[in-house]
Amino acid sequence: AADWRIYFSQMRPVQSLNSSEFIISHIQGDLHSISPSAGFSGFKAGETKVLLIRADFWQLSEVDAMPNYYLVAPNLQPVVIASTQLQQDPETGLEVRPYMVAFTDEERQFKRSPEDNLPWAKANVIYERNQDTPDNAELAADSLLPTPLHQELLPEQAPVDLKKGISPVFIGTQRAPVAAALARLARLGVREDAAGVALELVSDPSLASEGYRLDIAAGAIKISAAGAAGFSYGLSSLASLLDPDSLQVSAMRIRDEPHYGFRGLHLDLARNFHSKQLLLKLIDAMAAYKLNRLHLHLADDEGWRLEIDGLPELTDIGSKRCHDLAEDSCLLPQLGSGPDPDSAVNGFLSMADYVELLQFAAVRQIQVIPSMDMPGHSRAAIKAMEARYRRLLAKGDSKGATEYRLLDPEDKTQYSSVQYYNDNTLNVCLESTFHFVDKVIDEVTKLHQSAGVPLQLYHIGADETAGAWLESPACEALLAADSSIGDKQHLGAYFIERVSTMLASKGITPAGWSDGLGHVRADRMPAKVQSNSWDLLSHQGHRVAHRQANLGWQLVLSTPEVLYFDFPYEADPKEHGYYWGARQNNSRHLFNFMTDNLPANAEQWTDIENRPYSADDRSTAGEQVSEPLRPENRMAGIQGQIWSETLRSDELVEYMAFPRLLMLAERAWHKPDWQVPYQYQGAIYNADSGFFSAELKLAQAQDWYRIANLLGHKELKKLDLAGIGYRIPTVGARISEGRLY
Numbered sequence: 001a002a003d004w005r006i007y008f009s010q011m012r013p014v015q016s017l018n019s020s021e022f023i024i025s026h027i028q029g030d031l032h033s034i035s036p037s038a039g040f041s042g043f044k045a046g047e048t049k050v051l052l053i054r055a056d057f058w059q060l061s062e063v064d065a066m067p068n069y070y071l072v073a074p075n076l077q078p079v080v081i082a083s084t085q086l087q088q089d090p091e092t093g094l095e096v097r098p099y100m101v102a103f104t105d106e107e108r109q110f111k112r113s114p115e116d117n118l119p120w121a122k123a124n125v126i127y128e129r130n131q132d133t134p135d136n137a138e139l140a141a142d143s144l145l146p147t148p149l150h151q152e153l154l155p156e157q158a159p160v161d162l163k164k165g166i167s168p169v170f171i172g173t174q175r176a177p178v179a180a181a182l183a184r185l186a187r188l189g190v191r192e193d194a195a196g197v198a199l200e201l202v203s204d205p206s207l208a209s210e211g212y213r214l215d216i217a218a219g220a221i222k223i224s225a226a227g228a229a230g231f232s233y234g235l236s237s238l239a240s241l242l243d244p245d246s247l248q249v250s251a252m253r254i255r256d257e258p259h260y261g262f263r264g265l266h267l268d269l270a271r272n273f274h275s276k277q278l279l280l281k282l283i284d285a286m287a288a289y290k291l292n293r294l295h296l297h298l299a300d301d302e303g304w305r306l307e308i309d310g311l312p313e314l315t316d317i318g319s320k321r322c323h324d325l326a327e328d329s330c331l332l333p334q335l336g337s338g339p340d341p342d343s344a345v346n347g348f349l350s351m352a353d354y355v356e357l358l359q360f361a362a363v364r365q366i367q368v369i370p371s372m373d374m375p376g377h378s379r380a381a382i383k384a385m386e387a388r389y390r391r392l393l394a395k396g397d398s399k400g401a402t403e404y405r406l407l408d409p410e411d412k413t414q415y416s417s418v419q420y421y422n423d424n425t426l427n428v429c430l431e432s433t434f435h436f437v438d439k440v441i442d443e444v445t446k447l448h449q450s451a452g453v454p455l456q457l458y459h460i461g462a463d464e465t466a467g468a469w470l471e472s473p474a475c476e477a478l479l480a481a482d483s484s485i486g487d488k489q490h491l492g493a494y495f496i497e498r499v500s501t502m503l504a505s506k507g508i509t510p511a512g513w514s515d516g517l518g519h520v521r522a523d524r525m526p527a528k529v530q531s532n533s534w535d536l537l538s539h540q541g542h543r544v545a546h547r548q549a550n551l552g553w554q555l556v557l558s559t560p561e562v563l564y565f566d567f568p569y570e571a572d573p574k575e576h577g578y579y580w581g582a583r584q585n586n587s588r589h590l591f592n593f594m595t596d597n598l599p600a601n602a603e604q605w606t607d608i609e610n611r612p613y614s615a616d617d618r619s620t621a622g623e624q625v626s627e628p629l630r631p632e633n634r635m636a637g638i639q640g641q642i643w644s645e646t647l648r649s650d651e652l653v654e655y656m657a658f659p660r661l662l663m664l665a666e667r668a669w670h671k672p673d674w675q676v677p678y679q680y681q682g683a684i685y686n687a688d689s690g691f692f693s694a695e696l697k698l699a700q701a702q703d704w705y706r707i708a709n710l711l712g713h714k715e716l717k718k719l720d721l722a723g724i725g726y727r728i729p730t731v732g733a734r735i736s737e738g739r740l741y
């Protein structure tokens with residue numbers, strides 16, 4: 001047969017093919033197809049034809065091969081012909097997921113360029129690297145993660161034994177706000193019993209809003225705090241310090257408060273959906289480590305994941321990918337999703353799910369920050385609203401059809417987004433676009449209201465907007481009618497400024513990614529703005545962070561080289577994750593990240609391939625200005641990013657998040673006393689550069705030895721108890737519910 005096609009996902013654009021019998025076509029994003037050309041000579045029975053595809057950029061890692069190639073032919077349902085189904089490993093008996101790629105020439109394939117100076121993280125390299133760290137549980141005794149501000153052990157006092165239970169007493173405060181934290185103690189086996197150890201919770205308004213004091217001594221426990229957050233963190237510390245076997249806790253005094261007010265985790269539900277169960281587990285773990293912001297990325301090109309009252313197409317169509325080239329019932333397959341509409345990568349949060357999550361998070365002191373990425377990264381919304389347009393038009397409702405339309409049908413602009421879509425950007429010159437944004441924000445606001453958790457911060461996205469609307473008659477008309485906007489180049493900024501102002505008028509603080517915000521006119525923005533700086537440090541991205549913080553904005557560092565959890569832990573082709581910004585984001589690397597010590601100027605820096613920084617390099621926001629952070633403008637915090645293009649299962653999210661999330665919490669909560677200057681070199685933080693003093697180096701190493709032993713001897717066991725899968729430091733190995741991935 002000659003009228004068949006094989007569809008497949010391949011992120012890197014295809015350059016050429018070694019056969020004239022077949023044609024490769026790019027469809028949208030990463031979706032391609034192979035089909036027979038006029039020269040196709042057919043297959044003889046049993047014949048194999050091997051096609052070699054040459055593609056752009058690097059092809060270095062497991063994630064460059066997406067699964068679920070599928071065949072489409074007349075009279076045949078789309079059939080998957082290459083996948084990564086779980087298989088039993090003959091040696092271990094565990095279920096394993098096979099790799100899609102065989103690395104034939106790993107040495108050569110490993111490097112992105114000849115200058116790439118990262119050592120390949122073979123087992124012996126990792127082993128050698130960890131040789132300095134002693135295995136000594138004593139180092140972690142009575143130690144807490146994240147590290148408290150001040151801790152004093154009282155060795156002369158006997159440990160307090162909670163086997164008989166606890167008897168909470170509330171003085172100037174109440175049970176309700178700390179019920180979730182008390183429940184965690186109960187899950188560890190600490191019953192509430194009138195005859196148990198007295199646990200006094202005493203209101204002390206003089207303490208910092210998230211601070212607490214924990215006194216464990218003389219057979220009693222006392223927690224003082226100004227409010228619910230402090231009490232929750234005090235109880236959380238108590239639960240963490242408790243020996244889960246003996247239910248004893250050593251006598252000590254802790255005085256604690258966080259270094260940063262914003263301690264965030266970002267999870268992308270848009271690229272691949274992840275279950276509500278996973279979200280609940282993550283939120284619980286975040287609370288245990290005192291993280292307090294969950295940035296939910298709910299819409300992007302590949303999916304819309306939140307039910308919006310009155311716009312059913314967003315989730316009916318936008319939350320699924322299947323083989324419907326007209327995109328009337330679903331979006332095109334992407335990211336190795338294959339054609340199956342029932343795949344777990346499809347799905348959305350119902351309104352009830354979202355309300356439940358908000359409440360579950362709020363009682364754990366976690367604020368949810370919803371985000372629907374716009375005006376780029378909006379393909380799912382656009383396709384859903386185009387389907388709505390067609391439906392209403394077919395019903396004769398031409399007014400209704402255009403009410404929420406996001407595209408100017410006359411727009412002739414040719415563009416390609418970073419992820420190779422030419423149809424993923426809202427037209428910012430249509431009133432219907434703003435009507436849509438307003439509607440979505442209002443519906444999200446209502447969900448927050450019904451949860452009793454006000455919407456305080458809304459993330460617009462605003463990253464990676466590619467040359468859209470330049471040839472749109474609607475835009476020409478708008479620019480002619482309103483000279484205050486500026487020229488075409490300002491239209492992206494105009495959208496962000498207008499949506500930010502709209503949010504502020506509703507009492508909501510706007511947030512966005514630093515590149516989009518880098519283009520706005522600050523005097524047209526509300527006073528309160530939050531920016532997530534995701535500029536590469538190797539491209540002097542800290543300059544953007546400094547400049548935006550100096551505008552008085554809340555700056556949250558989302559630095560890819562340390563805080564992108566979709567990047568691999570180690571540089572190895574079999575290690576999972578994208579690697580455009582770094583190939584080695586492991587826990588120690590994150591532990592060493594000195595958020596407060598980004599240099600004002602770093603002419604000595606080298607880029608990711610160890611080439612000297614050149615003045616031609618541009619940070620994402622095009623900044624070239626060197627500007628120190630003014631002392632009154634410190635960073636608001638840090639956030640770990642779990643982008644999910646390559647994470648097609650909940651297990652993989654856990655693998656990428658843990659144990660890095662614990663180090664995120666450490667750096668967000670605790671400012672160590674070994675502040676070393678941050679030196680960036682060739683994609684790794686080079687602790688051996690001789691750049692700082694021997695004393696500091698020693699203090700840093702000793703702090704790490706304690707943390708490493710705390711992880712190895714205590715924290716990973718707690719993750720086991722919580723049913724959370726995590727990476728063990730062996731390339732590619734991850735364990736979750738008895739499966740090795």
Ligand code: NAG
Pocket residue numbers: 418463464513534564566578643644645
């Ligand atoms: C960036 C994109 C994001 C993508 C991620 C993958 C930002 C702000 N934008 O190109 O959509 O998922 O890389 O690492 O990160």
